[in-house]
Amino acid sequence: MVGEDWEQKLRRGGYRITPQRQLVLEAIGRLQHGTPEEILAEVQRTATGVNLSTVYRNLEVLEEVGLVTHAHIGHGAPTYHAVDDHVHIHLVCDTCGDVASIDAAIAEPFLDELRRRTGFVTDVSHVALHGQCSGCSSASTA
Amino acid sequence: MVGEDWEQKLRRGGYRITPQRQLVLEAIGRLQHGTPEEILAEVQRTATGVNLSTVYRNLEVLEEVGLVTHAHIGHGAPTYHAVDDHVHIHLVCDTCGDVASIDAAIAEPFLDELRRRTGFVTDVSHVALHGQCSGCSSASTA
């Protein structure tokens, strides 16, 4: 579930290994992706005492050591996911609210071109595209 | 500055023409892009009495009738801009915080491909890419 080296990564960053950190990491692994609140809910299925602010603090730490990332997929809370997941792009439908994922490879040619032209290096896992999913766009065209 | 048909667009949507709506629209035109707070500040250079909640309500209305759009470029407040601006993509540097703009045309081939493969229709003006600008990425590679 959670790789063997997560402890290494934390220690290398000067952080301690705590049950809360492990639980947060495992919760993300199980959920695939989730907001801080959702992650807390998942963590609390195992340990009810864990606090929201602990989740926030640990998400920050886990992100700093490269175990998780987050993407902003809408007006509300960001979504966190494990770094070792296959890298994907979020497609957020602003009409029905659905969030789909697609393999990030599809964007590589574009992002390469972008880097060539501007020097900008895109964090692929952080990409969220807004628009309309196929269902909603055909409904509004009809 | 503000096109001639903005009144038309509002009326067609069933909305009234008010000084506040005009001021918000003009402020966005002058700023090119800005958060609700920044737009309020610009509006208040002309009319001090205008309220933040009025700005929020009018941004929503102006967006609904197609006069402005917004993009989320970071953890904080969204950025609004006029629709008749040349359409651009935001490149947000997560290291130095700089936000660059680039003509959206560069993404068209990718977005076309995306639509072909998934049916997802992307709102181009709403795209914000996170990563590192050329300065920061060469600094961290060096």
Place this chain on the structure above:
DNA sequence: GTATATGCAAAGGGTTTGCACGGTT
């Protein structure tokens, strides 16, 4: 034993909403 991490509660930013008044149509 010491420094870091946690829980709790309060504070903080950004945004929305209820209500009475004022302005557009």
Place this chain on the structure above:
DNA sequence: AACCGTGCAAACCCTTTGCATATAC
């Protein structure tokens, strides 16, 4: 005159922070 829009203030959501306690090292 009717209804929509505004200002004001309170409420709300999400996130951060101060502080005392607990825990990993």
